[in-house]
Amino acid sequence: MSWTEEEQDKKESQAVSSSSLQAEEHKPVDNTDAKLWQLLEKTLSDTVVEKRRARRWKIFFRFTTLFFIAAVIGVATVQMTPSTAGLDKDTVAIIPMRGVIGSGADIEASDYLQLLDEAYRRHNLTGVVIEMNSPGGSPVHAGIIYDAIRQKESLYPNIPVIVVVEDLAASGGYYIASAANEIYADKASLVGSIGVISAGWDASELLDKIGVERRTFTAGRNKDFLDPFVPMSKEGKEKWQAVLDETHQQFIHAVKVGRGERLTITDDVFSGMVFTGAQAEQIGLIDGLSSAHNLLKTRFANATPIVFAPEHDPWEKVAKEFGVQFATKILTSFSLH
Known part of the structure; x- marks a missing residue:
């Protein structure tokens, strides 16, 4: 029917x-x-x-x-279905690194190590371009990313890693950049700041003036050496300065290894001073003046650019903002700037 x-x-x-x-x-x-x-x-x-x-x-x-x-x-x-571009055409990986470096920050080592692995899994990869715009942050996370980039370069010598600086590649940002085969920046970009800083204050006399007694119990004579309400002892100052100096030497060594003979060492290079892109080119901190757009057009004109960026839940950042602990604040104060 x-x-x-x-x-x-x-x-x-x-x-x-x-x-x-x-x-x-x-x-x-x-x-x-x-x-x-x-x-x-x-x-x-x-x-x-x-x-x-x-x-x-x-x-x-x-x-x-x-x-x-x-x-x-x-x-x-x-x-x-596998991408036809990925199967039939060369590709270039674009990895943006923007923001502060550290645990729970914009540039976290675990995220970017995973992105590097994903990028290098493509059989037709011809280059990696890192778009850098960072004021620095944790020396630990910067060092981890630095080592990961150097390892990839040794395993894949025919795939260049190129960093293009946008506004800023200072301190930890330049630490990471120095691992690349080549570094480019704009003439007005700020580059360098190869140094270490630990900021704080001494408010040990404040409580006495307002008539408040603070009670702190420690086990270990140097446990409270960073406490702003306790006068820092000579021993504490010397040992903390030794820590900063050691971290600075690690930073300097990484830059020397990464830049090699291209670097011209002057009194200012490792002093923590920041340089413009034009100045940085003269002393070998970068290889030239260019932008990511121009680089892709000239060096990778026949390759398909693929962006590799960390994906975050919109609420994750809010949770991190409200979930900061005291230990994180202490580690953040010990940063590359």
Whole structure:
């Protein structure tokens, strides 16, 4: 058997007509009864119309649902299918590094080590371009990323790693950049700041002036040497300075290894001073003046750029902002700036 909407409508129309004829045949003479029959006939007619509308909307929603399901399947199929660009054409990885370096910060070592691994898994990778814009941060995370880049360069010597500085590659940002095969920047970019800083204050006399006694219990004579309400001893100053000096030497060594003979060592290079891109080129901190756009057009004109960036939940940053602990603050104060 077959069924169509037209046939169903025809049957319902015939039923209404039949009811109308029967009503006409048995139509009483009374005006009140006539009005009732007319009302009944109108009600039946309206019911048929509503049924027609309901069927049409049902068919519409069925087709819409079917189309949506087909679209979802199509998108999933495209995503699961290997990219033709990745199979047929050379690619260049773009890795943006923007913000402060450290645990829970914008540039976290674990995130970027994973991104590097993902980029190098592409068999047709011809280069890695890191877009750097960082004031620095944790020397630990900067060192981890530095070592990871150097390791990739030794394993894949034919794939150059190039850092392009945007506004800033200072301190930890330059620590990471110095691992690259080449570094480029704008003439007005700020580059360098090869030094270490630990900032704090001495408020040991403040409590006495306001009549407050602070009670702190420690095990170990130097446990509270960074406490701003306790005078720092000579021993504490000497040992903390030794820590900073050692970290500075690690930074200097990394830069010397990364830049090699291109670096011209002057009194200012490792003093923590920052340089413009034009000045940095003269002393070998960078290899030239360029932008990521120009570099891609000239060096990787035939390669497809693919961006590798960490994905974060929008609420993750909020959670991190409110979840900072005291230990994190202490480590943050011991940063490369």
